[in-house]
Amino acid sequence: MDRTSVLKAIADETRMKILTLLLEHNCCVRALARNLELSEATISQHLKILREAGLISGEKRGYFMHYDVKRSVLRELAGEIKALASIEREICTPEKGRCLSSEQEKCHVKDECIDDTKNLCHGSIPDDKEDMHHGHCKCHKP
Structure with missing residues (x-):
């Protein structure tokens, strides 16, 4: 997982809405566009970014591609954020400090x-x- 691209991808409000809808059930571009009241072209651009970040995958069903969230990527990111939040602040001393x-x-x-x-x-x-x-x-x- 490329943490930076994942964070950039989910930083956009529309992409977060798309992820939320896809977590509830997998959808095609048309269904996402209808739910979010956006054009299919706009949804496709957002899906491209989410796909490139490794957050979603697609499965062809007839004429339509249905998208689903890769929950393992979200869990991995959540684990990294949890580990980051658990870092304890140390007392600044000459021995521990990073000063010259x-x-x-x-x-x-x-x-x-x-x-x-x-x-x-x-x-x-x-x-x-x-x-x-x-x-x-x-x-x-x-």
Whole structure:
């Protein structure tokens, strides 16, 4: 599964609607077009993207191609998202941090992070998000 193409494919609202309909029962282009009140050409373009992403497959029935969702791809993506969401944030320390050694000295030796150090080590933080810095980094106050 190419995660990026799958995510791009499902990022479109119409394609999500198509997937939802196809999860309920397999359909042909004409049925999808009728349900979504779109042209068959538009549905075909969306199906092409979903097919190229590996999310759907088609089966010829008479004159019509009926499409179905590859649920295994959705399950695999869901597993990857679940694993991503389960990553625990670590306390920022010189030993665990990913700062360069020169940056560690500036950030982790002092009891307080000065603005320049915050920008160097943690990136620019908007004034209204100031407390976010200390939400994940214990170099200021435990």
